[in-house]
Amino acid sequence: MVRGRISQLSVRDVRFPTSLGGHGSDAMHTDPDYSAAYVVIETDAEDGIKGCGITFTLGKGTEVDWSREGCGAPGDSSCPKCGVGLVGQAGGKACLEVTCGHEKQMLAQGYPAYTTSCAWLGYSDDTLKQLCAQALKDGWTRFKVKVGADLQDDVRRCQIIRDMIGPEKTLMMDANQRWDVPEAVEWMSKLAKFKPLWIEEPTSPDDILGHAAISKALVPLGIGIATGEQCHNRVIFKQLLQAKALQFLQIDSCRLGSVNENLSVLLMAKKFEIPVCPHAGGVGLCELVQHLIIFDYISVSASLKNRMCEYVDHLHEHFKYPVMMQRASYMPPKDPGYSTEMKEESVKKHQYPDGEVWKKLLAAQEN
Numbered sequence: 149m150v151r152g153r154i155s156q157l158s159v160r161d162v163r164f165p166t167s168l169g170g171h172g173s174d175a176m177h178t179d180p181d182y183s184a185a186y187v188v189i190e191t192d193a194e195d196g197i198k199g200c201g202i203t204f205t206l207g208k209g210t211e212v213d214w215s216r217e218g219c220g221a222p223g224d225s226s227c228p229k230c231g232v233g234l235v236g237q238a239g240g241k242a243c244l245e246v247t248c249g250h251e252k253q254m255l256a257q258g259y260p261a262y263t264t265s266c267a268w269l270g271y272s273d274d275t276l277k278q279l280c281a282q283a284l285k286d287g288w289t290r291f292k293v294k295v296g297a298d299l300q301d302d303v304r305r306c307q308i309i310r311d312m313i314g315p316e317k318t319l320m321m322d323a324n325q326r327w328d329v330p331e332a333v334e335w336m337s338k339l340a341k342f343k344p345l346w347i348e349e350p351t352s353p354d355d356i357l358g359h360a361a362i363s364k365a366l367v368p369l370g371i372g373i374a375t376g377e378q379c380h381n382r383v384i385f386k387q388l389l390q391a392k393a394l395q396f397l398q399i400d401s402c403r404l405g406s407v408n409e410n411l412s413v414l415l416m417a418k419k420f421e422i423p424v425c426p427h428a429g430g431v432g433l434c435e436l437v438q439h440l441i442i443f444d445y446i447s448v449s450a451s452l453k454n455r456m457c458e459y460v461d462h463l464h465e466h467f468k469y470p471v472m473m474q475r476a477s478y479m480p481p482k483d484p485g486y487s488t489e490m491k492e493e494s495v496k497k498h499q500y501p502d503g504e505v506w507k508k509l510l511a512a513q514e515n
């Protein structure tokens with residue numbers, strides 16, 4: 149049903165200075181500014197329907213995305229499978245209605261999450277301890293710690309976090325592609341005593357056989373391989389699955405171009421019986437990916453075994469429909485759409501380089 153024509157398209161470079169607090173930092177990205185190319189497509193439809201899309205970057209990357217947004221849907225031969233995805237939000241019916249047991253369960257309990265927010269690599273030990281204590285109080289039972297830059301530091305930080313959470317709670321580690329294959333195996337053999345459930349991105353995201361080799365070496369130590377946040381199309385995931393290169397699959401709602409590409413990966417994961425544990429460390433990723441993973445539970449995997457969705461606690465206040473967390477779980481969104489829309493005031497303030505926030509920061513840098 150045609151409801152109107154596209155009347156306007158805007159692309160804005162929105163950046164949040166997260167690097168100032170070390171938020172989002174890891175072994176590869178030491179000073180990320182969580183950012184997005186934010187696209188709004190307006191129409192002349194009577195009801196004012198519009199679509200909003202974001203592509204997550206770490207700042208400068210927005211300039212690349214900017215030039216590629218709108219280049220076509222997956223399957224469009226004019227659009228290389230480039231990992232720059234546009235996802236939209238349009239008005240309409242809320243996506244969840246209570247019709248089956250799994251939906252009821254989601255509405256009552258939510259989808260289980262883990263937190264990455266206690267242990268970014270740039271946080272001091274004191275901050276790590278303080279955030280971890282608060283997260284335990286708030287009911288978190290699954291934690292991810294960044295590793296990979298310095299082994300001594302990793303041992304110290306992993307000891308702190310394991311001591312704080314105790315032996316039963318779940319700990320994951322994330323190296324953000326920092327190692328080569330032998331290094332990954334050696335390094336993780338030294339961190340195995342902290343009983344991580346997985347090591348995430350131990351090496352280059354497109355080194356499928358490398359991941360397979362690491363997996364072969366580490367699974368006997370009880371450590372699984374998690375990867376996918378930098379995998380930009382379904383073909384990479386197909387090969388990772390075929391090569392038995394991962395035990396936990398991490399879709400990223402923005403890296404994979406479009407909802408459709410994400411859905412094809414959910415279906416493949418189901419076929420290979422590999423749990424999907426989405427990536428959400430970025431701006432807006434929690435908002436988007438919650439839809440995909442709740443859909444996965446209700447309509448595809450029908451299982452919560454070994455499954456959880458990442459949560460980071462920054463920047464939700466800039467979204468019109470922010471995620472709702474309860475008891476360390478994502479509560480299903482009840483508003484229509486993909487929760488992508490940002491508050492206009494936030495966009496204006498954080499627009500780069502002429503928003504109020506950046507004008508001040510850039511002026512201070514010059515002085």
Ligand SMILES: C[C@H](O)[C@@H](O)CC(=O)C(=O)O
Nearest residue numbers: 172173174177180428429
């Ligand atoms: C640069 C990002 O914060 C990255 O560290 C996120 C990530 O790897 C994760 O959340 O996982």
Ligand SMILES: [Mg+2]
Nearest residue numbers: 322348349377
């Ligand atoms: Mg990661």
